[in-house]
Amino acid sequence: MFFDDLETRNNDKRIADIAEQLPKQIVRAAALSGYNEAFQEVDASAVKTLSDLALLPVLRKSVLTKAQTVGNVLGGFNARKISDFAHIFQSPGPIYEPGGIDKDWWRMGRVLHALGIGPGDIVQNCFGYHLTPAGLIFESGARAVGAAVVPAGVGQTELQVRAAADIGCTAYAGTPDYLKVILDKADQMGERLSITKAAVGGGALFPSLRAEYADRGITCLQSYATADLGNIAYESPAMEGMIVDEGVLVEIVTPGTGNPVSEGEVGEVVVTTLNPDYPLIRFATGDLSAVLPGQSPCGRTNMRIKGWMGRA
Amino acid sequence: MFFDDLETRNNDKRIADIAEQLPKQIVRAAALSGYNEAFQEVDASAVKTLSDLALLPVLRKSVLTKAQTVGNVLGGFNARKISDFAHIFQSPGPIYEPGGIDKDWWRMGRVLHALGIGPGDIVQNCFGYHLTPAGLIFESGARAVGAAVVPAGVGQTELQVRAAADIGCTAYAGTPDYLKVILDKADQMGERLSITKAAVGGGALFPSLRAEYADRGITCLQSYATADLGNIAYESPAMEGMIVDEGVLVEIVTPGTGNPVSEGEVGEVVVTTLNPDYPLIRFATGDLSAVLPGQSPCGRTNMRIKGWMGRA
Incomplete structure (x- = not known):
């Protein structure tokens, strides 16, 4: 558990x-x-x-x-x-951060685990992998819990909907708002996605948006991580x-x-x-x-x- | 050897x-x-x-x-x-490809090794990591030879020059032409980079471009890999x-x-x-x-x- x-x-x-x-x-x-x-x-x-x-x-x-x-x-x-180090990243500033690929180096495994992501899940990872570490931070978490990853980044939303629908992605990782962009685009395209879990971070999650995700059958939990430190704190299903x-x-x-x-x-x-x-x-x-x-x-x-x- | x-x-x-x-x-x-x-x-x-x-x-x-x-x-x-699988990718078509992270799953280690990339090297990886697999294919090769990676993707060239200069990247991975874009931008910015090895693929390398890289002290070798198959063939220093x-x-x-x-x-x-x-x-x-x-x-x-x- x-x-x-x-x-x-x-x-x-x-x-x-x-x-x-x-x-x-x-x-x-x-x-x-x-x-x-x-x-x-x-x-x-x-x-x-x-x-x-x-x-x-x-x-x-x-x-x-x-x-x-x-x-x-x-x-x-x-x-x-x-x-x-496995990786050196450059965040705005510029400021540089190291990254590792040893098991759960960024300590994101417990974040995804708390959301119920594990073997059998396919995570559409909409954090960027380029220069800044967010994409590889969540990638590392998916590795730690045994989930597959579609390394998607942000943008090219129509292709992302295509991928999520064709592959049958069950989880989303990304900023709180971009999931809505994907879901709205999916509606326009007449596609129904299988995403039921969303691990979000890197921005504010407004209660109304969380409620909208819940209405669509998507549980959405936040984590608080930074490029220098990795995971700092995370929500569990208790949501307190x-x-x-x-x-x-x-x-x-x-x-x-x-x-x-x-x-x-x-x-x-x-x-x-x-x-x-x-x-x-x-x-x-x-x-x-x-x-x-x-x-x-x-x-x-x-x-x-x-x-x-x-x-x- | x-x-x-x-x-x-x-x-x-x-x-x-x-x-x-x-x-x-x-x-x-x-x-x-x-x-x-x-x-x-x-x-x-x-x-x-x-x-x-x-x-x-x-x-x-x-x-x-x-x-x-x-x-x-x-x-x-x-x-x-x-x-x-560790990854599922989407290439134009769309066509889907699986990806692994077991040691040298894409068989790119021998490509980077032939170019002399190994421990101590820091590879600026200018292949994209999003949706298509090229970025993670070369990432996997760097892992196999023990080099560090700056996962850079394509674009934001000024930031890339900043990263290459500040970090002291010794190698480049990317399409044949993008390295010139980086080098020209570095000239404009008055930065001298430490890149001496370039692992290129995904496009034609014209002899004049290879000669220009050589004039700048950069050895450039090509590989032939695809999203479905990984590495198929590669150049060695013999260049035949x-x-x-x-x-x-x-x-x-x-x-x-x-x-x-x-x-x-x-x-x-x-x-x-x-x-x-x-x-x-x-x-x-x-x-x-x-x-x-x-x-x-x-x-x-x-x-x-x-x-x-x-x-x-």
Whole structure:
């Protein structure tokens, strides 16, 4: 029923696991040239909890961008040689991000699993594969759950309808609005599609649009991922906020600072990833959200945040 | 020096290997609904040589297209369930093709290896990843030789120059002409790129263009691959014709028939793939070429064909 046992760990177990994993990640980061200056006074091995993390400096995107220089486009924040990554992406800025193809490197498997996508499903992946990573991020999630993929990108909508109808695609991945473009085009073309699951991200999902999808028999769940971090949080069928991914730690801070806000208050999302290839520590996303107290009725036990609440 | 031992097999060994592999592939094909009718009088297990193959019917693209129906878009020529493939692609027609991500599924590794691409290289992959398979075909080749990839697609040339310069890409994959577009744009932008190897396909490479690339210090080799078959033949540094890939058998026939032409004559390229997932037997490509007698000076021992000589 769950993607893995991590999702249903009790609080003590999760805290204990983090206490084991986090110091290793901080030590790993501290050894990288990107962190040399910022971490020189940090006792990396003593950072075991979210509260310990809060004493470390926040990593702003502007600092990352500035550190990214010609021939060293990951700015010394990478724990593998640039040519040893499977992919190097370029997002607007430009800012560069590495990508991997090891099993569920982007941690999107649990997102698609929560939506019920698995073996037997064929996902029409309408995120772009070119330069920016979104397409390959969702591709990686489909691999992790054993679904087939039609790598479709955005646009050429008539061809996309043709493909979805002919192939019998059962799931959609893409921005919240593009699915409607496809469905409307399908109506015009007199085609009935078999898509019943939609994994959406990269834009706001308005309740009216979700309701329209539901009316068409399509369950639509959102995830919150970024090009630097991969999956951060995702909706489950319970649809109460977004559950934080098991491979990251999320803090909500007063925008522009590294200071955690009081419980439940709106603030900037700051993420620490446990990915050993590219350890981003207290990376300020620039996005606003807030912690949602309590636990998801779906049984997943991790902290929840409200959805995207704007830019900091 | 070579991608694997298959490339330097002597003639007897290659014939013996084919005699072992080919009947298995024909048996596999004969069991598929796509071949039921055409193969009902064939003694599949007795097809051991190129001459034996010549007695089987040719599979025309029109037959394949017609067999591809809604929900059965591989027309019964697939040996795996559609949803068990990693990818389903849609090429113009529309015609559908399956794709895999098992190691070197498209057999492009030897193409990139022949050009000297390997670990440490970063390939700017300017084939498109959307709907059609070219991008993921070359992606798969880069994986097979251990190179990193910038999945770039075609267009947004200024951003591509920025990426190539900032990242330090060492190799290009794409159509023969688009590299010049990138290089000219780089000149305009005052950027000097580090690309020294170009794996090109999907269009004609004029000798003048190859010479211009050489003048810029870029070695450019062609390969001949299709969306249905993957790699068919490729150039090596010897640059004498194209060496047939070890995972396919190539015949040259009188266009529109299944009858092999006399040695050295121009005719239609008919390909049999040994790929167990999608066994295409005597697939007529519609392309014209001719066998080039003798062996490549580079040491690869397989049959060679002249380049693409037009459409049948």
